Amino acid sequence: MSAQTIADKxxxxxxxxxxxxxxxxxxxxxxAGAAVLAALxxxxxxxxxxxxxxxxxxILFVIGQFVISTAVEGGRQAKDRLATSLVWVAFLLAVVxxxxxxxxxxxxxxxxTDGYFLTHSMSGVVNVAxxxxxxxxxxxxIEQVLIATLIATPIGLLTAVYLVEYGRGPLAKAxxxxxxxxxxxxxxxxxxxxxxxxxxxxxxGYSGFAxxxxxxxxxxxxxxxxxxxxxxxxxxxxxEASYALGVPKWKTILxxxxxxxxxxxxxxxxxxxxxxxxxxxxxxxxxxGSPAINNNPFDGGQASLPLYIYQQWGAGTSASxxxxxxxxxxxxxxxxxxxxxxxxxxRWKAPKSGR
Amino acid sequence: xxxxxxxxxxxxxxxxxxxxxxxxxxxxxxDKVFSGLxxxxxxxxxxxxxxxxxxxxxxxxxxxxxxxxxxxxxxxWDANSIPPKFGIAVLAFGTVVSSIVAMVIAxxxxxxxxxxxxxxxxxxxxxxxxxxIDLLAAVPSIVYGLWGALFLVPHLVGTYEWLxxxxxxxxxxxxDGTAPRSLMTAGILLAVMILPIITNVSRExxxxxxxxxxxxxxxxxxxxxxxxxxxxxxxxxSGVISASMLGLGRALGETMAVATVLSPSALLSAEILxxxxxxxxxxxxxxxxxxxQFGRDALIASGLVLFVITLLVNGAARLIIxxxxxxxxxxx
Numbered sequence: 001m002s003a004q005t006i007a008d009k010x011x012x013x014x015x016x017x018x019x020x021x022x023x024x025x026x027x028x029x030x031x032a033g034a035a036v037l038a039a040l041x042x043x044x045x046x047x048x049x050x051x052x053x054x055x056x057x058x059i060l061f062v063i064g065q066f067v068i069s070t071a072v073e074g075g076r077q078a079k080d081r082l083a084t085s086l087v088w089v090a091f092l093l094a095v096v097x098x099x100x101x102x103x104x105x106x107x108x109x110x111x112x113t114d115g116y117f118l119t120h121s122m123s124g125v126v127n128v129a130x131x132x133x134x135x136x137x138x139x140x141x142i143e144q145v146l147i148a149t150l151i152a153t154p155i156g157l158l159t160a161v162y163l164v165e166y167g168r169g170p171l172a173k174a175x176x177x178x179x180x181x182x183x184x185x186x187x188x189x190x191x192x193x194x195x196x197x198x199x200x201x202x203x204x205g206y207s208g209f210a211x212x213x214x215x216x217x218x219x220x221x222x223x224x225x226x227x228x229x230x231x232x233x234x235x236x237x238x239x240e241a242s243y244a245l246g247v248p249k250w251k252t253i254l255x256x257x258x259x260x261x262x263x264x265x266x267x268x269x270x271x272x273x274x275x276x277x278x279x280x281x282x283x284x285x286x287x288x289g290s291p292a293i294n295n296n297p298f299d300g301g302q303a304s305l306p307l308y309i310y311q312q313w314g315a316g317t318s319a320s321x322x323x324x325x326x327x328x329x330x331x332x333x334x335x336x337x338x339x340x341x342x343x344x345x346x347r348w349k350a351p352k353s354g355r
Numbered sequence: 356x357x358x359x360x361x362x363x364x365x366x367x368x369x370x371x372x373x374x375x376x377x378x379x380x381x382x383x384x385x386d387k388v389f390s391g392l393x394x395x396x397x398x399x400x401x402x403x404x405x406x407x408x409x410x411x412x413x414x415x416x417x418x419x420x421x422x423x424x425x426x427x428x429x430x431x432w433d434a435n436s437i438p439p440k441f442g443i444a445v446l447a448f449g450t451v452v453s454s455i456v457a458m459v460i461a462x463x464x465x466x467x468x469x470x471x472x473x474x475x476x477x478x479x480x481x482x483x484x485x486x487x488i489d490l491l492a493a494v495p496s497i498v499y500g501l502w503g504a505l506f507l508v509p510h511l512v513g514t515y516e517w518l519x520x521x522x523x524x525x526x527x528x529x530x531d532g533t534a535p536r537s538l539m540t541a542g543i544l545l546a547v548m549i550l551p552i553i554t555n556v557s558r559e560x561x562x563x564x565x566x567x568x569x570x571x572x573x574x575x576x577x578x579x580x581x582x583x584x585x586x587x588x589x590x591x592x593s594g595v596i597s598a599s600m601l602g603l604g605r606a607l608g609e610t611m612a613v614a615t616v617l618s619p620s621a622l623l624s625a626e627i628l629x630x631x632x633x634x635x636x637x638x639x640x641x642x643x644x645x646x647x648q649f650g651r652d653a654l655i656a657s658g659l660v661l662f663v664i665t666l667l668v669n670g671a672a673r674l675i676i677x678x679x680x681x682x683x684x685x686x687x
């Protein structure tokens with residue numbers, strides 16, 4: 001990069017020691033050429049899809065630039081240019097499906113999403129008919145996630161405190177390792193575990209609470225990991241100052257360490273909540289679903305947003321697809337709001353570095 | 356960490372400390388209670404992990420005892436018929452194939468994006484792009500599944516027909532034009548889903564490359580690509596490996612996205628563009644509804660296999676990360 005700017009300042013190379021470089025507009029020119037050529041190939045070859053035109057243009061651009069650059073600048077620069085275009089291609093390749101996902105969800109979901117959709121349940125609505133709503137699923141999701149959070153947060157927080165403030169020796173190492181491994185447990189396995197223990201062995205029925213138990217298992221390691229990172233950021237001087245004043249360790253943790261990192265911990269918990277809100281598999285196994293409003297998470301099947309999407313998709317009618325997209329939109333908005341709030345808190349409460 | 360041990364209170368407290376704490380008795384009790392609580396939570400986590408393994412194994416053993424087929428080599432999953440006959444051959448094959456497809460697509464692209472964010476994107480763009488990728492990791496899997504089933508599947512027909520025209524002779528890539536609710540489609544969808552995870556971890560590792568090494572390479576006249584090849588990639592290799600394994604762990608266990616885009620069948624076929632096949636997680640989600648008590652035990656048996664596989668993959672990934680942390684500390 002810096003070599004290029006120097007080269008631009010010295011347009012005349014009298015001694016002939018500098019390698020010739022392509023002018024700045026060269027990539028643009030090659031891109032335009034590639035686009036025209038691709039369009040020609042597309043028209044002649046009768047390719048209907050614009051995506052194919054774009055792909056051909058991209059390939060022509062990469063090859064063309066490499067060849068021209070090799071001829072003018074030599075192999076090393078050509079490889080550099082090739083790598084640059086490949087990295088850009090990787091980026092664009094990733095953006096396309098993700099942008100499409102957001103666009104599809106928003107454009108299809110917005111058709112059905114309105115006040116009625118958010119405030120009514122599916123009670124008495126047949127799959128083929130339009131109408132109905134997600135109120136019951138929204139309530140179910142909120143209750144299940146709330147219960148899961150109430151279970152997972154204290155355990156996760158205390159575990160993180162143990163790891164940072166007390167943990168020494170093999171036990172702490174084992175906990176650290178298994179927390180990491182636990183982060184990777186497939187959600188369906190957590191669901192199967194609660195199914196085998198809570199429903200098949202202890203013989204409780206399907207309920208929102210059973211789902212919440214599985215969600216709590218998925219949430220715990222996330223809370224531990226993020227809280228641990230935050231506690232490690234608390235400067236040791238604060239702890240030492242507190243000890244020097246004769247404050248016992250537990251009070252130091254409660255009154256100094258935790259308040260200092262409260263913002264970061266809140267962020268971590270909210271990100272964990274956002275993660276479990278979208279979990280479908282355990283809910284599918286444990287909560288069973290219900291078309292009507294059931295506000296009691298301890299008794300009987302309950303609906304939940306992800307499960308609702310799955311069931312509406314499974315119903316396979318155009319009205320139910322519309323509802324599925326709308327519920328997906330509601331779910332994404334819900335999760336994104338949680339995410340943005342969490343990150344906002346993280347920025348707002350970020351420990352000031354120095355002064 | 357230089358935190359003093361808990362027995363700091365044992366020497367006779369100076370008079371002033373009596374004023375600060377409510378007497379040494381409550382102090383010690385508080386410390387004991389609090390450290391006990393936090394230690395207990397850590398142990399609870401370990402117990403949960405142990406319980407997951409134990410209970411899954413217990414239920415699985417019930418199912419396996421009555422299985423008429425061979426659990427490892429039987430193709431069908433007829434756990435509810437009498438006598439029950441089920442095996443994981445097709446599921447294991449499907450899980451592996453879809454995950455491999457996902458990794459082959461996602462890892463190079465994710466490394467590319469990570470490099471893009473750390474070394475290519477204009478400074479002002481890099482942070483927002485990283486932020487957006489972070490947010491995309493938060494999109495629920497069921498939404499990916501819905502998008503995959505209703506958008507991706509119909510839009511892949513053209514591509515698959517093209518592949519079939521030119522590469523159909525390989526058998527692996529042959530395609531007859533029916534809805535491509537296949538392992539390949541599942542793999543592509545999984546690739547989209549694990550992209551953000553691999554990108555994020557790789558990006559963090561690349562950003563830690565010692566600045567002096569990069570500048571030394573630049574000073575020797577290296578191009579940007581040569582800088583990356585000589586300093587960034589060697590430094591980040593183990594990070595990329597562990598990031599990929601974390602992604603692999605997620606791809607192996609992903610349920611809903613695969614369940615929505617795959618038409619399951621009990622066929623073990625190398626034609627991965629053709630509808631059919633199955634994965635562990637997909638089979639659990641799809642068969643659960645019509646399963647009786649015994650069928651569920653059988654599903655739990657397949658879940659146990661999945662659990663063990665993901666445990667190994669994730670454990671290995673974490674060990675690689677941990678080892679790397681130890682020696683990168685010297686460079687910091």
